[in-house]
Amino acid sequence: MAEPILDPLLESPLQELQPSRCREFPLASRFPQNSLNNQSFEHNYRTVCNHLLELTRRKFLLSGQAIHAHVIKSGIQIVPLLCHHLINFYARLQLPHCSEMLFNDAVFKSSTTWSSIISSFLQNELPLNALEYFRDMLRNEKMYPDDHIFPCAAKACAMENRYESGQSVHCLAVKLGYDVNVYVGSSVVDMYAKCARLGDARKMFDGMPEKNVVSWSGMIYGYAQMGEDDEALRLFKDALYGSMDVNDFTFSSVIRVCGNSTFFELGKQMHGLCLKMNYDESCFVGSSLISMYSKSGVIEHAYRVFYEVLDKNLGMWNAMLIACAQHAHTRSVFELFKEMESVGMKPNFITFLCMLYACSHAGLLQEGKFFFRLMKDQGIEPGSQHYASMVDLLGRAGKLQEALELVNEMPMQPTESVWGALLTGCRIHRNIELAAYVADRVFGLGPVSPGLHILLSNAYAAAGRYQEAAKARKLLKDRGQKKETGLSWVEENNKIHMFASWDRAHPQKEEIYKKLEELEENIERAGYVADTSYVLQEVGAVEKSQAIKYHSERLAIAFALITFPPERLIRVMKNLRVCGDCHTAIKFISKCTGRTIIVRDNNRFHTFSNGQCSCGDYW
Incomplete structure (x- = not known):
């Protein structure tokens, strides 16, 4: 059989591995040492494997190293299964360089050994290294992938957003007859979806003789990522009605759809379903819930979700940081960053982006410069x-x-x-x-x-x-381009009511405009004076005053005031930045009506209450 050749994108050089920080655990929970001296135990590698599995689960580094030393002294390291468990152990402890050294020293490398080292790199976010070893396996060892290795290779391509490399992996899977395998097929669907190739993903998905939770989740994620929210929700409903298993990744994608589309009530229902199915402790679900509640203007719920999940990953920390930054909780941003460092969670480039964003929207120049220097000091290039x-x-x-x-x-x-x-x-x-x-x-x-x-x-x-x-x-x-139309929308009874400036398409337009006139009179009596400098057309003063009076956010607020019960928060979403005059007017509206109004523009959240805004008029 001719040797399969992958495309040049898989020819990337092996990155230098850097040791990861790992936690030291007390030796009190180490397995009894007398068992290690027992002759029958020494030759029973399965018992050693069981010990390693337990130590891997509990992340006991020093105890695992003691087992590793015993394996070497006993001379049973040549057993491929032991090598496999040791590689996985160091991968789980975020020490991929140790996994690599162990792999290179292995006398006999089975397909399981290759699968372990490739998976080790993926677990530690080194997809290029994973692809390099995948290439070496094909070219140097003349060994072909199986249904464990193909999904790893597809995932590496997805992590690097390498569509052409993913196509090569898919092509090889077809040649070797693995494309009909449910695990390989699902990983290919997930890869195409994450590379934003929904057509290829859907073709693969529809042609699969058997689908599992990974294929369904990958397809739902793909539609959610591309903003095709209706199709993502429809697929999720089909999966539930078809009694298909869903997992935390599926829920994560659907909850993100709710956040992006501001389906707050639906998002709360998804949260309830996660609680019933015991997915509320998942970091993926937690990150999505934080984002959903934050984008819906309910930052208090985001805090609750964050602190209820005990085992937080970096994604959850970053989600909470950006939520606090967008809601002008700048002090909380700095406190969370310190808390991250205290628990040994190393920040990444997204973390520092959150910190710079928070500083920018709070006018903290010196603090922003400090974090910009700090990320360089920690080896992260801006x-x-x-x-x-x-x-x-x-x-x-x-x-x-x-x-x-x-x-x-x-x-x-x-x-x-x-x-x-x-x-x-x-x-x-x-x-x-x-x-x-x-x-x-x-x-x-x-x-x-x-x-x-x-x-x-x-x-x-x-x-x-x-x-x-x-x-x-x-x-x-x-150049044939158009300015993006300014839109504002609110949710009522799982329905989105959208408005543009001077919009008269809504069925309740008469009531809306009447309410606006009433609001205008009230806020003027309270001291509001229109700032027509935000009307950027060369027209007269009267025209400017009229133009600014019926901006989309004001129409949306008027609709909410005549529709929502008095105790309900008013949440308005915008696709553009709120103008300065509307910002001032909404402060007066909140004071005159006694209502709390949350406005999310394309940059941040503004919480208006009793004539004040959470942004401090700096946005």
Whole structure:
């Protein structure tokens, strides 16, 4: 049989392994040592395997090392099953370099041994190493994968988002007849879904003679990831009606759909179902619940979920950090970071992104610089998102020249997010000269997103330079692009009610506009004065006043006031940033009506209560 050749993407060099931090455990719980000296035990490798399985489960490093030493002294390390258990033991203790050394010293390598080392790298988030060993197994050992190794290889491709490599793995599985295997097929579905290739994933899914929880979960995750929420929920319902087993990963995907689509009531039902099925202690479910409750504006429930899960992974810590940052609980962000360090949880690049985000939206310049330096000190190179957050922090603080210097020092090409952050700072501080310079740099790179055009246009308009603003919008139109329509929506009885500015399509439009007029009178008596500087068109004062009066968030709030019972929180979701005048108006509305109003825009949450906002008017 000809040797299968994978595509060049699998030819990546072996990364240098770094020792992971592991916890030391007391030796009091070590298995009795007299058993190790027993002659029958010494030659009964199955007993040793049982000891290792227990130590792996309990993560007892020193006891496991003692067993390892006994295995070497006894000369039974040549048994492949023992090698397999030792590799898994060190992998579980986050010591993949030890697993690799043990694997390389193994006299005889079975398919189980290869499966163990590849899985070891995956457990420790080293997918490139896993793919390298997969390639070596094929080329050097002339050994072909089985139904344990194929899923590992597919998962490695998914983790690296390597669609072409995943196709090669799938092709090899077809050639060897493993594509009909439920475990291999499910891993391929999951790989295509995570690589955002829903067509390939669905074709594989529909053609599977037998489906399991992994294939269903992978397909649901894929639809959820691509924003096709209705299809994700439909598949989940089909799985339940078909008496198909679901697991914590399935629930995690569905709960994320509820959070992204603001189906708060449905999300609470999913939480209840997780409790009934004992999935509430899962880190995957916990992370999704934290995100769902946070995105629904109920940060208190997110805290409760976080502290109820005892064994937290890094994903849960990061989910709670970003939730606190978005809700302006900045002190909690710093306390959580310290707590992470105290329990030995090492932060990653997402953790530092959360910290920079929190500093940016609280105006904490020195703290932001501290965390930016700290991530470098811990060996994490900042990515474009970290630079965008730092530029945003400097820009909002008025340090525009320093922000520009940071952009010029970036080791990679500045992204649209970086330029957008700088343009936002220019708009806030009305620095049109710098905005024009940024525009020249951005538009010289070629076509950009409509958002950057609008940022530039708004910066010009805010300074009264309407001709330049019109040119920026004309350029957007000439390129066949459109500005994203500002929308706001609320949920009522599992139904989404969506509004645009001046929207008159809603069945209750007459009541809504009547309520708005009533609100306008009340807040004006309370001291509200419209700030028409946020109307960025060259029109008269009266037109400006009318234009700002019927923004989408105000329509959504008026609908909620005439629909929701008095004790219910009002949650409004927006796809764009809330304008400054609406922010002021909603503060007055909360004071005049005595209602708590939560507004989620595309950046953060604003909780309005008794005339105050949680953001402290800095957002």
